[in-house]
Amino acid sequence: MPSIRHHHPLALLLAAVAIATLIGMLAVDLVGSRQIEIGEATHQIEQHDRMLAEHVARSFDSVEILLDEMRVSLQEGQGWRRWTPEVGHQRLKDRLSRSLPQVRHLLIFDAEGYQRYTSFAEAPPIINIRDRAYFQQLVGGAERSRSGPYIGRNSNLATYAIARRLSNPAGQFAGALMVAIEPVYFEAFCRSSRPYEEFEAAIVNAAGEIISICQSLPMETGKPPVAAGDDFRQVLAQGEFATLGLSMNRSILEGTNYLMATEPVPGYPDLRIVSTTPKALLAKEWKKHTKRILLLALASLIALTAAGLLIRRQIVRLADMATALQASHETLEARVQAATQELEQRRNEAERLGEAKSRFFAAASHDLRQPLHALQLFLADLSRLTNGPEQRVLVDRIEAATSAMTAQLRSLLDISRLDMANITPENKLVSLDEIFDQLSAVYFPTAQAGGTRLMFKPRSATLETDPALLIRLLGNLVDNAIKFSPRGSVLVCARWRANAVRIEVRDNGQGIPAALQQAVYDEFYQVGNQERSADAGLGLGLAIAHRVARLLGANISLRSAVGKGSTFALTLPCLVRHRQAKLETAAETSAAPRLILIGEPGDFVERARRWGYTIEVVANLAAAWRLMDTMPGIPVITQGDGQLLSGEIQSLLRQHPGIVITSAECNVPELGAYHLREPVKPARLRALLRSLH
Secondary structure, eight states: OHHHHHTHHHHHHHHHHHHHHHHHHHHHHHHHHHHHHHHHHHHHHHHHHHHHHHHHHHHHHHHHHHHHHHHHHHHSTTGGGGOOHHHHHHHHHHHOOTTOTTEEEEEEEETTSBEEEESSOSSOOOOBOTTSHHHHHHHTTOSEEEEEEEEOTTTOSEEEEEEEEEEOTTSOEEEEEEEEEOHHHHHHHHHHHOSSSSOEEEEEETTSBEEEEEEOSOOOTTOOOOOTTOBHHHHGGGGTTTTOOOOOSOEEEEOSSEEEEEEEETTEEEEEEEEEEEHHHHTHHHHHHHHHHHHHHHHHHHHHHHHHHHHHHHHHHHHHHHHHHHHHHHHHHHHHHHHHHHHHHHHHHHHHHHHHHHHHHHHHHHHHHHHHHHHHHHHHHHHHHOOSHHHHHHHHHHHHHHHHHHHHHHHHHHHHHHHTTOOOOOOEEEEHHHHHHHHHHHHHHHHHHTTOEEEEEOOOEEEEEOHHHHHHHHHHHHHHHHHTOTTSEEEEEEEEETTEEEEEEEEOSSOOOGGGTTGGGSTTOOTTOTTOOGGGOOSOHHHHHHHHHHHTTOOEEEEEOTTSOEEEEEEEEEEEEOOOHHHHHHHHHHHOOEEEEESOOTTHHHHHHHTTOEEEEESSHHHHHHHHHHSOEEEEEOOOSTTTTOHHHHHHHHHSOOEEEOSSOOOOGGGTOEEEOSSOOHHHHHHHHHHHO
């Protein structure tokens, strides 16, 4: 306890520093979060204004396109002058659609400014727009004009006009084609997309006059309503920016109570979007955040006080524990080193015993094969000399025991060879049909003897694998299925899996419980043979199959359920996927393309002709190009000198993919060709030729 009292001033100092640090961090967080909050809100307002400006631009662009199309059609032939009011009304009405909700009216005026045709009535009122600014611009020679806001004489509503000049064939002014824009459309769009409830935005012209405005706050009592043509500086933000100068550039202005944003309308230099937002609204979320931070700070101070009291109680305990830990640490390293040495010795002993077991099985199996072979010879002689029925029964039993012993020794020898890694697969091209035929010839008699129905459903495919190992693997699976499906059925089939083939061995035997499905691959393990019956073997069949599958680069999968049989399957890559043999032979004889040989013929010509190909031997590349131009073919290059990859050869291979047979190093796959290294295996060459056609 004296040491604790000695450290009291230091503990108080640390506590004061911790509290000061906490307060400082909270202050920094509040200031930073306010800046971030206002920055994000400002960015959101800018994004909304930019979106509204883009919407206004697209809406006006649609109107501009409509007017340009109509002006071209109206000026061709000048037929619009002879329209009746009914025809003119229908023509203009047909050009309007729901895709242009921003258009209020479509109108045509003559050269004197009188209203001739409208989209809203067959007999429109007689009005004259000669005094309108946009009409005077067209009379003065302008091809297009925009004007507004003003009160339309047809609707008595705020309007913005876009007009086109109509000329006669002599180029003289003949009239005006005009669209009256509906500002209410833009007001509705702005209200539906505004980022805040207390938000004002307006479309403003170059003079600062409001064309369209959306306001979400109710108007104050006695305050005149905002009308088209009002100066936005006087009505937005309660007139806080009344002395602001006019600017058409993008900007953000911060007043006493409001934030004003300006965004130009793309493509329309006389228009812009102006919006105002109360600054108190931008910091609304920050105030909520401040309350949460203060509550958090209060909770943190309480937690720090409680933690200090708990820490004070734990210091003495920690001191005692540190002393005990130091004492145990001095002996821990020696104990860990001793345990490590013991584990290493046990591991080495286990490895030595495993290797000794494998060598013992290999030696025992090998040494016992000679006397067992002699026993089989003596048994054959004894069988010829035996005539009595009792002696015959005894000889048959000896033969059965000898056969079982031979099979068991063979399995032991296979297991030892696989464990000693003495087997290397010898891969070659082999037909899956041939594998199935050999399995059928070997195991069909065994299945018949046991009353089991054995069926094969082959799938024509060519595999590159070790046929002997594959037959041994599948044979063990088939033998196991026959053995555990007495008077049942066994199906050996194949299925396509992308560029691979899946071989399955199915039976309808008693099935394997889920808890034992992994153990069946262990040596000397058999489901349902706890008494170790000699007729059921040693339980090495699946262990051998599992090891052979690893050698072939495949995994055996098992799907089984009690009472529903079992399915063992393995997947191997398939080099050539073809149809039935008759279709394949017909394709080789009738559709085999011509081969263009460049280089030494060797035995390639005779071999290819036996396969059904037509061979053309050429002396040079020029002759090869001529033959390729007359009829398609596959170029085969057999030269291996330094001119193999010349520019002409590369050009030929790029246009006509072929085969390069050489012992030299070359990189032809990027040319689209295939490289076979000498000496060439006939089966691989034939498979490659098939894949090319």
